[in-house]
Amino acid sequence: MAIGATIHTFEIQLADVDRGVYEELQLRVARHPSETDAYMATRILAYCLEYQEGIVFSAGVSSTDEPAVLVRDLTGHITAWIEIGAPDAARLHFGSKLADRAAVYTHRDPAKLLTSWEGKTIHESADIVVRSFDPGFIDAAVAPLARRNTMTVSVTEGQLYLELNGVTLSSEVHEHRIGER
Template sequence: MATGAMIHTFAVQLADVDRGVYEELSLRVARHPSETDVFMLTRLLAYCLEFEEGIVFTDGIAATDEPAVLVKDLTGRVTAWIEVGAPDAARLHFGSKLADRTTIYTHRDPAKLLAQWAGKTIHNADAVILHSFDPGFLDDAAAALERRNTMTISVTERQIYLELNGTHLSSAVHDHAIQP
């Protein structure tokens, strides 16, 4: 018998000083049985760090033709294609052609991903940014994860300060350019 998705709820207070975004969010995040807690948290952080009007979670791992997070304008046009993890070059190429902006948040070694994409065709590759966090940050955050969560995220000067269920963590948000 197949196991269904586990639902996690998050009461998030977001203060992104860098972008001037201050929001209180109530999010229900489904974690697919094949998805790790670290991947799910990376997806959640991508949503929060990219938060703007029109942002949505997609079906995640179950979606083959959409990224983990998507932003659409009021007409339904895709304005941001936000991948999580280690998407292949063809998927980045497709997303970059479809959306105004493409970005990736990863919980993996960014150097390995950049090497994987080197020499591959990715539309507008010089505008695609890979974001990563300090080693151990996401693992430590995953250890504090519960089914019902309270989270505070503060971002200033590309430094993220995270409080998750009483656990305080911080990390730089590292930006890596993809070389065409």
């Protein structure tokens, strides 16, 4: 018998001063058995940092034709393709062609990720933003995760402040570009 997804709930206070986004979010997040805690934490942070009307979680790791997070406009057109972790170049190429913009949020070493894409064809690669966090930040954010979670996410001047179930953390949100070193 296959193991099903585990449901995690998040009550989130989002204050993204940099983008002028202030929201109260109630999320039910299905965590696939093959999804790591670090991947799920990065996926939730990406959702918060990209939050706008039309944003949704896709089928996630079990979907081969959609990213972990995507944004659609009212017509159903994909406006943002948001990958998590370390997507391969072909997947990123596909998403970049399909959507108006693409981004990657990674909990892995961004230098290794960028190196893995060198010499590969990725549509409009110079426009794709790769975001990462300070070393150890995601690991520290995973520790307090529970099935029911309360979070406060604040962003100001590129600095992320996270309060998760009583644990307070912070990290710079680092931006990298494909082809840059």
